[in-house]
């Protein structure tokens with residue numbers, strides 16, 4: 001999921017300095033799981049914004065704010081409250097903010113969160129990055145530990161010479177060296193041959209933004225030609 005945190009409240013107020021009325025938008029997925037954009041958080045924000053002199057015209061936790069269909073449904077349901085607002089404060093990831101902004105143009109949207117990374121929820125309030133969405137996955141080679149993300153240097157051939165005797169990373173001694181984890185796992189499973197060779201450089205050519213993906217068109221069965229009648 002997209003891990004995010006709320007921007008400081010004073011920054012939100014500064015962004016909405018000239019707006020008297022605001023509509024609050026959340027998201028039912030990552031923003032709710034990160035406790036920044038669920039109904040509970042929108043209600044709390046409504047209270048703080050009201051105390052700060054703003055009028056909140058309404059709130060909506062969109063059914064997945066990065067899904068065009070979910071945005072359309074929410075907007076339809078709350079159109080009058082949105083129309084009554086000077087701007088929309090969006091408590092969702094950057095994609096959710098833009099998804100709403102593109103559909104509500106020319107109404108101004110304000111981002112209410114910082115999108116941090118794609119991560120795993122270890123426990124509520126504890127998130128770790130495990131994938132950098134690199135488009136050329138090497139998890140097969142490493143038996144499921146990502147060196148691109150979990151090695152501080154993103155090394156495809158590791159470990160570097162800096163890991164400590166207790167298997168920690170030289171860049172961040174709080175973190176395990178990803179390559180020591182990989183080595184131990186492969187050794188335990190008898191898979192060390194997977195990393196016996198030198199890995200060539202990662203192909204970053206497909207990383208130009210914006211990235212997009214569409215399902216390939218399904219192959220249609222070829223129509224049979226009608227059998228010609230014998231003369």
Ligand code: SF4
Nearest residue numbers: 131132134137138146
């Ligand atoms: S190699 Fe790492 S960053 Fe790339 S797709 Fe696989 S898990 Fe994600």
Ligand code: SF4
Nearest residue numbers: 151160169170177178
């Ligand atoms: S010590 Fe390990 S995790 Fe840290 S940079 Fe070197 S190889 Fe990567």
